[in-house]
Amino acid sequence: MDPSAQGNALPPRRSGGLSIGRLFGIEVRLHFSVLLIFGLIAYSLASSTFPGWHPDWSPGLNWGVALAAAVMFFVSLLAHEFAHSLVAKWKGLKIDRITLFLFGGMAELKTQPKTAGVEFLVAIVGPLMSGVIGLGSILIAAAFVGPNFVENLQADPEAAMKGLGALPTLLLWLGPINLVLAVFNMIPGFPLDGGRVLRAILWAISGSLSRATRWASVTGQVIAFGFMAIGGLQIVGGAWINGLWLIFIGWFLFSAAKAAYSETVVRTSLQGHNLSELMDTGFEFADATDDVEKFTRERVLHRSQSVWPVLNNGALAGIVSVDDIAEVPPEARALVQLGQITRPLAAVDFVDSNLPGTEIMKRLAASDYGLVLVMQDHRVVGLLRQADVIRWLTLNAGA
Numbered sequence: 370m371d372p373s374a375q376g377n378a379l380p381p382r383r384s385g386g387l388s389i390g391r392l393f394g395i396e397v398r399l400h401f402s403v404l405l406i407f408g409l410i411a412y413s414l415a416s417s418t419f420p421g422w423h424p425d426w427s428p429g430l431n432w433g434v435a436l437a438a439a440v441m442f443f444v445s446l447l448a449h450e451f452a453h454s455l456v457a458k459w460k461g462l463k464i465d466r467i468t469l470f471l472f473g474g475m476a477e478l479k480t481q482p483k484t485a486g487v488e489f490l491v492a493i494v495g496p497l498m499s500g501v502i503g504l505g506s507i508l509i510a511a512a513f514v515g516p517n518f519v520e521n522l523q524a525d526p527e528a529a530m531k532g533l534g535a536l537p538t539l540l541l542w543l544g545p546i547n548l549v550l551a552v553f554n555m556i557p558g559f560p561l562d563g564g565r566v567l568r569a570i571l572w573a574i575s576g577s578l579s580r581a582t583r584w585a586s587v588t589g590q591v592i593a594f595g596f597m598a599i600g601g602l603q604i605v606g607g608a609w610i611n612g613l614w615l616i617f618i619g620w621f622l623f624s625a626a627k628a629a630y631s632e633t634v635v636r637t638s639l640q641g642h643n644l645s646e647l648m649d650t651g652f653e654f655a656d657a658t659d660d661v662e663k664f665t666r667e668r669v670l671h672r673s674q675s676v677w678p679v680l681n682n683g684a685l686a687g688i689v690s691v692d693d694i695a696e697v698p699p700e701a702r703a704l705v706q707l708g709q710i711t712r713p714l715a716a717v718d719f720v721d722s723n724l725p726g727t728e729i730m731k732r733l734a735a736s737d738y739g740l741v742l743v744m745q746d747h748r749v750v751g752l753l754r755q756a757d758v759i760r761w762l763t764l765n766a767g768a
């Protein structure tokens with residue numbers, strides 16, 4: 370048996386959410402927060418926006434158009450993400466899935482752009498797509514409402530809106546909202562699209578990805594503070610909802626900019642290094658036939674190792690942790706063998722010792738114990754925890 374193959378056969382850990390299918394070989398997932406936003410959009414359109422425009426519409430018609438509009442909103446978000454993804458694929462980058470969540474979408478690139486030009490292109494096509502959908506919707510609506518619509522709107526707004534059919538009504542909501550999306554995404558706050566565009570430009574000018582990332586991240590944090598400050602002023606001025614919303618967006622942008630920066634630092638530091646340089650090789654194995662009491666007395670107390678690969682007749686059987694041992698009542702420990710509380714191989718995260726260092730943070734974040742077993746020739750040759758990576762970075766980063 371090849372334990373590393375078994376490791377790979379485990380269902381990949383997911384960031385949460387619901388898979389709704391594949392398109393162009395890319396999985397589309399909905400984060401659960403999307404259901405909330407979908408409900409909010411449909412409800413506010415059906416109960417307030419559309420009845421305001423069309424006092425004569427029945428509740429059924431209001432809800433029908435509102436639900437269709439909410440669906441079209443998410444279709445346009447998907448189109449935005451697919452624009453990023455398909456250009457990325459075309460440029461040879463790997464992309465597994467698109468996740469729609471509270472603040473829109475996220476195309477999860479598995480590989481990062483190799484040049485500033487590619488990064489620029491991948492980043493800018495999303496907002497361009499939103500802009501095209503926005504303008505397109507407004508133009509199609511214009512074809513429906515006729516050339517006099519704007520004049521009528523100025524003369525008697527209520528009557529002009531009232532005369533709109535269901536489709537132009539939907540399009541006149543969908544168009545502007547997509548233009549807002551295009552503009553919002555072009556805010557130069559990394560990791561928003563605009564921040565990526567800014568980083569690509571700085572990258573092209575400076576020739577250094579890490580310096581460009583630092584500048585783009587600082588710009589992103591300044592803009593995030595701007596959002597929070599304006600939100601604060603609005604709250605002082607009595608506009609609670611708007612103010613809180615801006616502070617929320619600012620806080621989100623701030624933490625995203627910081628996280629994107631440290632992720633880049635880690636990745637560039639680990640570039641060109643592999644796991645065999647990072648892993649802990651001073652670990653011990655446990656024997657499945659040892660009783661828990663003896664193992665605790667001789668091997669757990671006074672040591673720092675907290676997870677052990679367990680061998681049964683020389684073959685790897687699984688792992689056992691201090692937490693697993695703690696679940697056995699002290700009075701029962703002499704009667705229980707380690708093999709009985711060993712977690713099976715299927716629960717263990719394996720990686721190959723040749724795995725590039727840049728992949729490791731992702732694998733660690735996805736592992737159940739915050740620990741992976743490093744394999745070489747079907748043998749465990751090392752353990753790796755976040756702490757090992759941090760120690761390595763302390764010694765090597767910044768160089």
Ligand SMILES: [Zn+2]
Binds near residue numbers: 449
């Ligand atoms: Zn985007």
